[in-house]
Every structure is written in C-alpha cells, then in structure tokens.
Amino acid sequence: MDAGEWTLADGATLRELVPDNDTAVVLVADPGDCFGCSAAVGEWATRRATGEVRLYLILTREPTAAERKQLAAFRMPVAGILARSALPRRFQSMEYLFVGGIPVMAVTLRTGRSSSTVVKWARTRDQASR
Amino acid sequence: MRKISSLVAVAVFGATCTNAAPTLPPGAGPAVQTYRVLRLLEPDSLYLTRPSAMVRGRHGETYVSDVVGNRVVTYDDNGRPVRVFGRPGGGPGEFRQASTMFLRDDSTLAVADLSRAIFQLFDLRTGDFRGSLSCEGIGSSVSYQDSVIWLGAMSLGRKTSVAALRAGADSLEYLIPLPPEYLRMPWLAGTFPGSRVAAWRDTLLVGMTASDVLRVFSADGRLVDSVVVPVRIRRGVPPDIERQFERHHRTQRDWVRLTSALLGLFRQSNGAFVLVHADYDIVGPLTTADLFVTTLTPDRQHACVDTQLPVSGDAAPLVTFRADTLYVMDRQVVSDTAVETRITAYGIDGSRCRLAKLHEHR
Numbered sequence: 001m002d003a004g005e006w007t008l009a010d011g012a013t014l015r016e017l018v019p020d021n022d023t024a025v026v027l028v029a030d031p032g033d034c035f036g037c038s039a040a041v042g043e044w045a046t047r048r049a050t051g052e053v054r055l056y057l058i059l060t061r062e063p064t065a066a067e068r069k070q071l072a073a074f075r076m077p078v079a080g081i082l083a084r085s086a087l088p089r090r091f092q093s094m095e096y097l098f099v100g101g102i103p104v105m106a107v108t109l110r111t112g113r114s115s116s117t118v119v120k121w122a123r124t125r126d127q128a129s130r
Numbered sequence: 131m132r133k134i135s136s137l138v139a140v141a142v143f144g145a146t147c148t149n150a151a152p153t154l155p156p157g158a159g160p161a162v163q164t165y166r167v168l169r170l171l172e173p174d175s176l177y178l179t180r181p182s183a184m185v186r187g188r189h190g191e192t193y194v195s196d197v198v199g200n201r202v203v204t205y206d207d208n209g210r211p212v213r214v215f216g217r218p219g220g221g222p223g224e225f226r227q228a229s230t231m232f233l234r235d236d237s238t239l240a241v242a243d244l245s246r247a248i249f250q251l252f253d254l255r256t257g258d259f260r261g262s263l264s265c266e267g268i269g270s271s272v273s274y275q276d277s278v279i280w281l282g283a284m285s286l287g288r289k290t291s292v293a294a295l296r297a298g299a300d301s302l303e304y305l306i307p308l309p310p311e312y313l314r315m316p317w318l319a320g321t322f323p324g325s326r327v328a329a330w331r332d333t334l335l336v337g338m339t340a341s342d343v344l345r346v347f348s349a350d351g352r353l354v355d356s357v358v359v360p361v362r363i364r365r366g367v368p369p370d371i372e373r374q375f376e377r378h379h380r381t382q383r384d385w386v387r388l389t390s391a392l393l394g395l396f397r398q399s400n401g402a403f404v405l406v407h408a409d410y411d412i413v414g415p416l417t418t419a420d421l422f423v424t425t426l427t428p429d430r431q432h433a434c435v436d437t438q439l440p441v442s443g444d445a446a447p448l449v450t451f452r453a454d455t456l457y458v459m460d461r462q463v464v465s466d467t468a469v470e471t472r473i474t475a476y477g478i479d480g481s482r483c484r485l486a487k488l489h490e491h492r
Contacts, residue, residue: 031415042179042198043218049174066414069444072463074179074198 003028003096003103008058008080017056017079018098024054025122028082029093029109031059031067040110044095045074053122058082060091097121151342151367152360152489159362159437160404160425160480165455170194170209170471178203178471181445182229183242184459185272186452192473193231194448194459195241200225202241202252209473215239215252216259223250223259230269232279234295242269265293265302270324270339271395280334282325282395289313291325291336292347305351306336309343315375321385326395328403335403335430337392342367343491344395346430355430356491362436364407364422365390383412393421396451401428404456404478406449407436417446421458425480426488434483439476444469 004015006028018024027044041057048055056079063071063078071078095118097105107118170192172178182197190207193215200218203211216225226245234240238260240249249263267285274280277297284291285304292306306327312319322340329335332349345356367389368374374388387410394406403426408419421439426432441447442462450457456476461469 043200045179046199046218049177064414066416068466069463070415072466073445073461073469075174075177075467075469077467 003094003106004098004101006086007083008086009083010080011083012080014058014096014098014103015101017058018101020101022054022098022100023122024056024098025118026056026058026079026096026098026103027093027109028058028096029060030091031061031063033093033109041076042074045076047119049075053119056080060087151358151369152486157362157484160423160434160478160483162423162437162439163477163479165475165477168192168205168207168209168473168475170205170473171211172469172471173211176203176211176214178461178469181448181459181461181471182227183231184448184450184457184473185231185233186450186455186457187233188236192457193233193239195228195231197227197229197244200228202228202231202239213257215257216241216250220246222262223252225250230272230281232272232274232281234279263295263300263302266304267293269293271326273327273329273334273397275329275331278329280327280329282327282336284308284312284319284323284325284338286316286319291338292327292334306334306347307351309338309341309345311341311372312338315372317375318371321382322389322391326392328395328397330397330401335395335397337395337405339391340367340371340389341392342390344426344430345491357426357430357488358491359405359424359426359488360433360435360486361390363438364420364436365409386410386412386417390422391419393419394449394451394456396456398454398478400454402426402480403428403430404451406456408447410446416444418443419446421447421449423456423476423478425478425483427480427485431488432485433488434480435486 006014047053058080060082093109095107095109096103097118178196179198181194183195185193192205195202202215204213206212225243229244230242232240239252242249251260267283269281269283271282279295281293283293288304289308290304291308293302293304324339326337334347337344342359346354390407390409393408396404405424407422410419422436425434441460444463445461448459459473461471464470
C-alpha cells in the first residue's frame with residue numbers, strides 16, 4: 001500500500017489530506033523519533049511558517065504533553081494521527097513529497113536536517129504550479 | 131511560577147570539609163527586583179524555535195541565537211525584530227547549530243556554530259558576513275574586560291577552560307587549565323560541558339558547569355585561590371559525583387537531574403558577583419530548568435545564596451547580564467501552536483542578606 005492510502009484516525013487518507021492540485025510535504029513521524037533531535041522538524045516548521053513549502057505533519061500517535069509543548073514552540077500544527085491499523089510493521093519516520101495527491105518521493109526523516117532534495121522539489125514544483 | 135521544591139536542609143554550614151558545597155539552613159537569598167518585562171514579537175516569518183543564547187547590546191537591543199532555526203534575530207528595546215544574522219546551512223555565514231555569541235567592539239557580532247567549532251562574524255550595522263574565527267572547545271560564556279574578550283570555552287584537547295580574544299587579534303588564546311575532575315572524567319565534560327568566566331583587571335573568576343567550586347586565576351593562568359559556593363535550595367553538585375559516574379549506569383536525564391549547573395557568572399560594577407544556577411530536567415523532548423541566583427561579595431569571602439527566579443517550566447531559560455542587570459529569557463506555551471517569549475530584567479542585591487562565609491576549596 002502506498003503512503004497515500006494510509007488512513008488517519010478520523011478515517012481520511014493521506015491522499016485526501018493533500019488537495020489534488022497541490023504540491024506538499026507530508027511528514028509522517030513518530031513523536032518519539034522526531035523531537036529528540038528536532039532540528040529537522042524545526043527546519044520544516046520554519047519552511048512551513050514562511051510559506052516556502054506546504055507542509056502537513058502526521059503523527060503515529062497522540063503527542064504527549066511535553067511533545068505538544070515542543071510542537072507549539074515550532075508552531076507546527078498536527079494535521080492528523082495515523083490510524084493504528086495503518087502503521088507499517090517496521091515504521092520509520094519519513095518525509096513524503098506529494099504531487100496531485102500522490103506520493104512521488106519518500107526520504108527517511110533524519111534527526112539533523114530536512115532533506116534538501118525534498119525541499120528543492122517541494123519548492124520548485126510548488127512555485128511552477130502557481 | 132514553578133513551585134519551589136522543599137528540601138530538607140542539612141545544616142553543615144561551617145563544617146571543615148570543603149570539597150562538598152555546604153548546605154545552608156533555609157533563609158532569604160539575594161533580593162531580586164523586577165525592572166521590566168519585555169515580550170518579544172515573533173511573526174510567522176521570524177519566530178524562535180529553540181533559543182540557545184542571548185546577548186544584550188549597548189543600545190538596549192537583544193540578540194537571540196536559535197539552534198534549530200539557525201540564525202540570530204535582533205530585537206529592539208520594544209521587542210520588535212529588527213535584523214537577522216545568518217541562515218541555516220553549511221556555507222559562509224550559515225549555521226548548523228547557532229549558539230554562543232559575543233559583541234566585538236561596536237562593529238561585529240560573533241556567533242558560534244557548535245557543529246563546526248567556529249564563530250561566524252557579522253557586521254553589526256549591515257548584517258553582512260565578515261569571516262570566521264576558529265574556536266576549539268565549546269564557548270559558553272563571555273566576559274568583557276577592557277580590550278580583551280574572555281570566553282568560557284572548555285577544550286578537552288588543549289585541557290583548558292578559558293579562551294581570550296585580544297584587541298586586533300584574529301585568533302583565540304587558550305589558557306586556564308581544566309580542573310582535575312574534568313581531566314579525570316571526560317564523560318563529566320561530555321555530560322556537563324562548559325565553563326563560565328568573569329574577568330576584571332588582571333583576574334579571572336572561573337567556574338565549571340558541574341561544580342560548586344569557583345577558582346580565581348591571574349590573567350596569565352596562575353591559580354590564586356578557590357572557594358566552594360554553598361547550597362541552600364538548589365540541588366548543588368553531589369560531593370561523590372565522580373563515584374556515581376563510575377559506578378552507576380544512568381540515562382542522560384538521570385545525570386541532568388542529579389546536579390545543578392552553573393549557567394551564568396557575572397561581575398557587578400561594585401565588584402560583587404552574580405551566579406545563576408539551573409536545576410535542569412528533561413521531559414520527553416523538552417529541557418526545562420529552575421533558576422537560582424547567588425551573589426558573592428567582592429572579596430569572595432561571603433555569599434548570599436539561592437533566590438529562586440520565576441520561570442514557566444515550558445522551556446530552558448537563558449540568561450545574560452549587562453549594566454548590573456540580569457536578563458532572563460523564558461518561554462511559555464500559550465496554545466497548541468504558540469509560545470510567548472519574555473525577557474525579564476532583574477536587579478540583584480545581596481548586600482542586605484544574611485551572608486554565609488565561603489570556604490576555600492581543597
């Protein structure tokens with residue numbers, strides 16, 4: 001199953017989250033993975049806040065109170081929680097580039113930096129589509 | 131304001147053992163007067179993600195480095211952002227881990243990139259990148275004294291705890307030997323890195339992050355004397371911290387919660403010293419801290435110990451000092467996607483305190 005078909009706790013799919021005509025980055029992350037060394041998530045948050053990229057953060061579980069505070073510091077809204085049944089057996093936090101509702105690129109979410117490749121494509125494709 | 135933890139104070143004040151910090155009975159610490167609270171304005175295009183250091187400028191401006199946003203934002207005296215220095219990246223004028231800062235003359239802002247062990251230099255007026263300055267070790271505090279900038283910069287390679295940047299020089303001098311416990315235990319240095327320095331005339335007062343001992347050095351590196359700072363309500367540093375490190379397997383969180391950390395060491399214009407200790411905690415991705423202020427008399431014979439400062443507990447506070455004023459940056463979560471950042475200016479007065487006699491460290 002491609003990531004676009006993954007369902008959220010509210011029953012929607014990732015594909016439905018991202019508008020058909022949109023280019024966006026979808027971070028699918030385990031809060032325990034992505035906030036310990038949070039530079040990558042922080043970088044993505046800054047890119048989202050400045051309008052450089054469209055970004056959706058999907059978590060694999062409800063964040064803890066401390067994780068919520070960290071997300072607030074990053075001004076990073078949570079777009080959804082992945083349904084437990086949708087979680088792959090060997091899950092890794094990932095950065096997905098969605099184009100027209102389809103995931104066209106997937107890169108492991110690193111703790112240190114956001115993927116320059118995903119950033120480049122999210123930015124340039126988004127600008128071209130405007 | 132966080133609740134002040136109640137500690138059972140063991141009155142060993144006046145004991146002759148001087149390796150451990152004496153624990154004082156409950157009582158008043160330094161008087162703390164709030165001068166002003168400044169709220170920083172943080173638009174979406176320019177908000178702070180994880181502030182890592184703060185410096186006050188001569189004209190009331192505040193420089194804040196962001197270790198995740200990897201830039202420095204300057205705020206005017208009303209809290210409005212007025213200039214940005216640097217950006218994320220690995221090139222000239224870019225950061226992977228923007229951290230400690232200092233101002234050189236009235237013309238240059240130096241910002242440490244911890245990932246590359248360099249200071250990036252920026253023109254204060256234009257924001258333009260002006261070059262870099264290599265720094266061995268972790269710069270963690272700054273003291274200005276005439277034409278010399280003294281950095282608390284712990285270097286395990288050189289086995290030194292202080293670096294000096296003299297007027298006109300384009301490289302740092304490394305001096306002041308690391309204390310024996312840091313040389314014996316590299317893991318102590320790894321867990322509690324950093325040194326603090328306050329400089330005046332030809333003398334330096336130097337403290338390490340995980341130590342209640344302050345050492346006085348001449349500017350050429352000769353040890354003059356050393357004192358142990360007593361504990362009243364902060365955790366202090368366990369006297370057997372070395373043994374605990376050797377015997378127990380603990381997580382980083384356990385170690386952080388074991389001891390106080392010396393966060394700031396400053397000298398007032400009347401010659402008295404202001405110390406800020408942090409009792410850190412790690413909760414999930416958050417690092418938070420309770421802050422405590424202690425003052426030392428100019429002759430370093432007496433101390434007024436541990437007044438707790440109010441902080442939110444939502445983030446690790448930062449401190450800086452200028453013109454006899456202690457500045458504390460604190461951040462408070464106000465909604466799921468908003469944090470308010472405030473800088474509180476405090477006057478610190480230990481002169482009317484019931485002073486505790488300091489003991490020489492042996």
